[in-house]
Amino acid sequence: MRRLNNLVTLFSAMFAFFFGCFLTNTLVNIDKTPTKHSMPGSAHHNGEYFLLILIYSAPSYFERRETIRETWLKLSNPIRHNKYPEEFIYLPQYDARGFLQMEDVKDQINRLSHFKDWLSHEDENDANNRRVINSKYLFVIGTKGLSNTLLQEINKEQQSNNDLLLLHDVYDSYSNLTNKVLRSVEAVMNQLSFDYILKADDDTYVKLDYLINELLSYDRKLIRNFEQYKNSPIPQLYWGFFNGRAQIKTRGQWREPNFYLCDRYLPYALGGGYIFSRGIAQFIESNSRQLSTYVSEDISFGTWISALRNIYRRHDVRFDTGYMPRKCRDYHLVLHKRTKEQMYDLFEKNFCTFEATNEQMVKRPMEYFYDWSKTADKCCDTIS
Template sequence: MRRLNNLVTLFTAITAFFFGSFITRILSMADKCPAERSGVPKLEPHPDLFLVILVFSAPANTEQRDGMRETWLRLGQPLKQTYFPEDYIYLPSYSGGHLQMETVASQANRLQQYISWQQQLPKLEQPRVHRNIKLKYLFAIGTQQLGSTLRLELEHEQKEHNDLLLLPQLQDDYSNLTEKLLQSLATITRHYEFSYLLKVDDDTYVKLDNLINELVSYDRKLLRRRSDYAHDPLPELFWGYFNGRSTIKTKGHWRESNYFLSRNYINYALGGGYVISRRLCEHVANNSQLLSRYVSEDASLGTWLAPLRYVYRWHDARFDTAYMPSKCRPYHLVLHKRNPQLMQDLYTGKLCTHEHPGQRVFVSYYYDWTKPADKCCDSIVA
């Protein structure tokens, strides 16, 4: 009888173990399912990534996507540059519980350091081992209410390139850009492990090798200096070209009817291109149901991140991401408002083919975080 009882106990324990394992697996699979709101099918698993490149693209913009695939998305694979000097990397410190942003003088000094380093780069000894920095790029496209012809073209494009992030519950138009950002971040953070995300438009050109090189140096220095932050959280990166004096739009496509927080938009990085860390992506994705949606996608992101005390807002004059281009400079890392031909020109070493005599250009500035919003952007880059 005792032996029978032991056998029953053993059988019960084995059954419970396998049943528990089965339930755990089911729950684990459920946890990895895509967010119901986006309706995006499960993506294939991917190894850990250093950088995800999220490109906002309209369904019909095949030429723009091909232009990016054939030019700057090829840069940095592998990365052949010598390491960008960590001495040129600024890390903010805490004071009174908040991160202290970089001064105008420091921004100007670092730009000159970068220009000098860039000029010396051809003379520097190149590394013997090329660095394989893992990255992935995805073109985010809403497919709700899309015509059958265009849908079929996207299916063919996906079969050929496998780089489209198709959002079936999003109608792709200007009024839905903020929702597009939310759905994209929710899907990407759920399915990929990554350190940073670069968001750009499909008319943006990025000197990807230079940007990755500096981002790697920033990341390495931050991890080595982890102990400097003691019990404070590590800074989370928000890198781009910031605007703090943009007036709230009252007309046209960008008219805002629900932005009551201030007279101007809270400072934000211009949407032509910016980098954010994974933790900030997760913050947005995890709280998407609680966040107010404003018409302007980039202004929305700046508002959502405004209360967080551990955000390092790195204003960088090398991001030419305004609504009109700045005067071309060799130091620019991110250049907005470029068509496929201009991207090809940049890729082959031509700098300023878009400029014409008498054309109006955007004047770049350093951001003065010590000044009120209407005085933040008066320090012009020489």
């Protein structure tokens, strides 16, 4: 009987061992199975969120965050506009040498004309055009080194709204903004599933309904034309107002002592607001520890992805995202440097209240179309 019990025990142990090996091997293989989350350059990730909105905010700017919650963040759901026509959407193609072709100046002018014409005939109150697009927003805040009082206030805000991305190992300062962007991209790539990111500052107003509407049309057209890119990487969208002629800053808070790649910054979208696709976020996350962090985050961002051949740099005059507002236009979609009062005015569709009575005395930045066929010193001379 004792021998029989020993045999049963032996066979049980052997069964448990082999079953454990089988189970372990199965789990390891499952873990190694490629998923959409790890596939760079896929045409459409089809994430849980179509658009992830990251708003970079200073820890003490409670009022700015509340203003944004009460204004443009309310515009995303439902979208009450007619679907933006896909025939107005430009899809870049590769040339014979494998370079992705950007829109020329004529295409950019025509696209703006189409949008203004569509805007003038668009009926946003059509009850049949109410679409819910899954998006999520987060205010990005670095909390390292903050006082206990400020931390308590931020935690209270988080308990009330649950919309803060708190980076506990990041000092929140302008000089550390590039690192803040890097760490936030790492965080969302590890925690969330999405297709596109909108990066904005906490003094930026976004006509979010129009922006998502057009982004959705672009995305759908890209999916429908997926086969034409079968021999090349899928274009990754980088959408904003680009500068390619900015000279290296040698003094002041924007001084870049370590930028020696060229005598000008490489083309970049101005930092008040821009959109980029998940493939770009994945590249940045995968290489974050090797990327140089220059003082200006938007210059850093443009430099990081400058060598990638599948970046669609979509220059758009509707992004008013510079260090000060350009002359007000009702077709602007992303508007930087707006106060609380101006945001509420914009939300009520009073578009140009920020312009002073002595507007002719204000020297505002020029609005231009980008000529990708010219050298950096002549890229931005075609005035809108």
